Amino acid sequence: xxxxxxxxxxxxxxxFISFIDILLTDNRVNNDEWENKDILSYLDAIxxxxxxxxxxxxxxxxxxxxxxxxxxxxxxxYVGKIYE
Numbered sequence: 001x002x003x004x005x006x007x008x009x010x011x012x013x014x015x016f017i018s019f020i021d022i023l024l025t026d027n028r029v030n031n032d033e034w035e036n037k038d039i040l041s042y043l044d045a046i047x048x049x050x051x052x053x054x055x056x057x058x059x060x061x062x063x064x065x066x067x068x069x070x071x072x073x074x075x076x077x078y079v080g081k082i083y084e
Contacts (some may be wrong), residue, residue: 043077 001009003022010016027034037041049056057064 006019006022010019031037035044054064
């Protein structure tokens with residue numbers, strides 16, 4: 001299953017956790033293939049992508065998500081900073 005298929009198969013919390021575990025493993029094994037190797041570069045890339053996400057969806061001929069829980073996403077990133 002390629003990464004896009006994995007993303008599209010996420011339906012619940014367990015699927016999301018599995019996806020994060022895949023990213024962690026990929027980073028540990030293939031770090032030299034990652035464009036953004038440190039947290040600042042990674043967050044900057046996410047911010048830049050979000051600013052242009054509509055273009056990504058149009059270019060990929062995908063529906064732009066109609067409902068995104070931005071507060072939850074912000075909470076997710078914040079707790080990654082403070083959770084033990």
